[in-house]
Amino acid sequence: MAQPLLVTGAVPLNPAQAPNRIEINQFILNEVHFSLFVQALDGIYSDAQGSLTSFFQLAGIHGLPYVQWNQSGGSNVVANSAWPGYCMHGTTLFPTWHRPFVALFEQVIQQRAATIAQTYVPAWQQAYMTGAASLRLPYWDWAANIMPPDAIIASTTVTIRKPDGFTHSVPNPFLAYTFNPGPPPASWGFYAPYSLWTTTLRHPSDDTATATSRIVELRSSLLAERAFVRTNTYNTLTTVNDWADFSNHTANPLQAPPLANSLETIHDTIHGTIGGTVGTLGDMSDPSVAAFDPIFWLHHANVDRMLSLWSALHPNVWVSPGTTYVWGSSWTLPQNAPIDATTDLTPFWRTATTYWKSSDLDGVDSAPLGYTYPEFNGLDLNNMPALTIAIKAKVDALYGPTVPITAVLSPAPTKGLAPPKTLKRKTSKVTLANGHFSLTDDAPAGAPGVPQGDSSNTSASSRPTIVSQGGRFFLSVSGSGRDSSPSGNANQAAVPHAAWTDWTAHVRVEKFALNGSFTVFFFLGNGTDPVSASVPADPREWHTAPSFAGTYFVFANGARQRCGNCVAQADAHQLVEGFVHLNTNKQELAGMSVAQGKRFLREHLTWRVAHPTRHPVRSGDIPSLSVTVGATPMWAGPADTVPARGQVQWFPEVTEGHTF
Known part of the structure; x- marks a missing residue:
């Protein structure tokens, strides 16, 4: 038998100086x-x-x-x-x-x-x-x-x-x-x-x-x-x-x-x-x-x-x-x-x-x-x-997050509440019910970036906005006539931190639920019309709809009977998972309290499934599909180049019973 072709990669002239792959x-x-x-x-x-x-x-x-x-x-x-x-x-x-x-x-x-x-x-x-x-x-x-x-x-x-x-x-x-x-x-x-x-x-x-x-x-x-x-x-x-x-x-x-x-x-x-x-x-x-x-x-x-x-x-x-x-x-x-x-x-x-x-x-x-x-x-x-x-x-420079337009105000963290450098995944207190999970490892009350209670009476004009200058975040309070940049405030210890909430939809579904690739489209209503009105009748308009809030794409083999890995995954009802960040196209969510955000998403978040040959796909056609909403506290100080993240909280009650 002849020797097989060896994978050496592209051999450089100087092994000590391998060339770059270029964008x-x-x-x-x-x-x-x-x-x-x-x-x-x-x-x-x-x-x-x-x-x-x-x-x-x-x-x-x-x-x-x-x-x-x-x-x-x-x-x-x-x-x-x-x-x-x-x-x-x-x-x-x-x-x-x-x-x-x-x-x-x-x-x-x-x-x-x-x-x-x-x-x-x-x-x-x-x-x-x-x-x-x-x-x-x-x-x-x-x-x-x-x-x-x-x-x-x-x-x-x-x-x-x-x-x-x-x-x-x-x-x-x-x-x-x-x-x-x-x-x-x-x-x-x-x-x-x-x-x-x-x-x-x-x-x-x-x-x-x-x-x-x-x-x-x-x-x-x-x-x-x-x-x-x-x-x-x-x-x-x-x-x-x-x-x-x-x-x-x-x-x-x-x-x-x-x-x-x-x-x-x-x-x-x-x-x-x-x-x-x-x-x-x-x-x-x-x-x-x-x-x-x-x-x-x-x-x-x-x-x-x-x-x-x-x-x-x-x-x-x-x-x-x-x-x-x-x-x-x-x-x-x-x-x-x-x-x-x-x-x-x-x-x-x-x-x-x-x-x-x-x-x-x-x-x-x-x-x-x-x-x-x-x-x-x-x-x-x-x-x-x-x-x-x-x-x-x-x-950080290439992909670091942009800061939302609106944010709620939180006191500067004390030493005991400093943002953790490394966030550990917690799995010890997980409960599952009706296809949803919930965590009891919530962030402590009063932690930076965790809005407490319902601030529905908070005036939008009194909320600070966050501006970026030279790769740094600064606060600017509307109507105050001043900002908290180093040039505008010498007492940095007294400068409040900006805090907001990152709202996320977590998706779990059987990979081969529809015998091939499919997409879960998320939509957020405008707050006045019925949530169903936010979804165009023609799926070809979903990506460009004003209510579009993100997608989760399931990459599944349409020729699975030829693929051993795929056949076994389908037979085992393998679940796949992913996240959609709802703030991305609805930045107003960032400044809402947890209570406000939960109520808004309960009333105005919906989703649909796109499949190449089946339309419409109803929730009954894909019973393994589970969507759970979570909120992660975020905060940034005047000297921070990127925001810090707190512990996510999951709210299965926001999406419980949702059908489409």
Whole structure:
């Protein structure tokens, strides 16, 4: 048997100086890198589908057509493994499995680019050979720049410099992948509409063979999710401390929810936003075909970057021991097998006889796979305390939360009530009833940022507003004619802190409740009309409705019968979970007391479910869906660069009995 292809990553010229992956908005400005990447991507598009390193084969590792890749599986299958497939969605291996997967794609692209560079005319050859050596997969930082450049989502052609030394306008390979020689046949497991389409599509116009991508709708969805993605990303990076909570979207029904979304949950949102959440779903919205859309690779490069950032903020936290429980069977992993840092990340060979394992990887140091990220430039990876401080400052600057327009006033904290530096998840006092959970570990009365009682008589004009100057928060009280910035008040000890409440909807639902991907849309009424009036009759208008308050996207395989992990998860009624921050599109909530907020949300919060083939979806169609509202106290002083968070309180009574 021939030696399998080894995953080395793109090997740098100097192993001590691995090149950066670059954010896509900067990447497209580098003519050498962009020209090489476009040609390399087009080259692997054109390779025969049977070629091991063709785009079709590389994308197929993630899902359909569920065939053996690179001598992994088939005759090498572990005994009792019941179903095919490699991908580890919904498990603690989700982030680490994707790291060598993305590195493999980068490796193939870089090697093809190096070959192309050698064909340039002498006047350009050296520049392009040097550029090929440092070429790495660009990442799309959707938390900072959710709208990709036109060269990725809109332009039908791009301009590059080809080997003859002249610039040419060429078809844009980032826009879509064209199956070669035609639509993938149903005999390979592809199902309608994907078996009908010659190319990958985003927000497809319909489910016919002549469907086209809808760029206007794609842009609209991205803009609608922009603030939510930024907020979720920051909260995940800074408040989730446990690997199980960080790594994947699976919920434990016997535990309270984590403090924020998992990395996989945010990843799911981006998949749905690109592929579409209403009507016919594009390729990115279904795990079985998502990797065929070229933007998948830019997206997952950023998912990997988030793994590096989180690891820097949470040193010594890595893949925790666990079990696949009922789910987890794959072509090389048997059902009920334990998974941990030593589990093989198949089908990615590290040597001729061993696979990559999570224990071979380092969350912060990605240089062994041939790349780094700009945030780590110039930092000593061996000085973890200093590294954590430096990365925290960069994360704050990139994604730190904006402060709500209105806020209620709270006394400056005393020493005994100082904001905790690390928030621990509490699970000892959890009660479940009617599908809802509640916590009794509430913040103490009088804690900073916890409004006491019903302040319905508080005048809005007397509430302070928070302004940001130079990255710092300051209070400005309407009508007082003064502010609490350092220039306006020398006595900082007497300056009151701003306090407000972050209202959150927590969602739990069976992943395969509707046999494929679906979306929970949240709406907040205007306070006067019936809450039902806030929801447009046409789901295509939900993202742009004035009442839109966020989404939770369930990324579920539509070809689950071909995926062992998916079949097992469905049979086990696996629950997934996530959060929607209701303040994001309704900032008035921030200044309400707990009593006011509960009453407002009870009367004006509603939700609907969007599914590609079922409309309308009623609450009785999806009985596993549970929504619980929570309130987290927040506060900031004049010298704070980001707000502090208190202990969340959950109020199942706000949503109890809600139907749609």
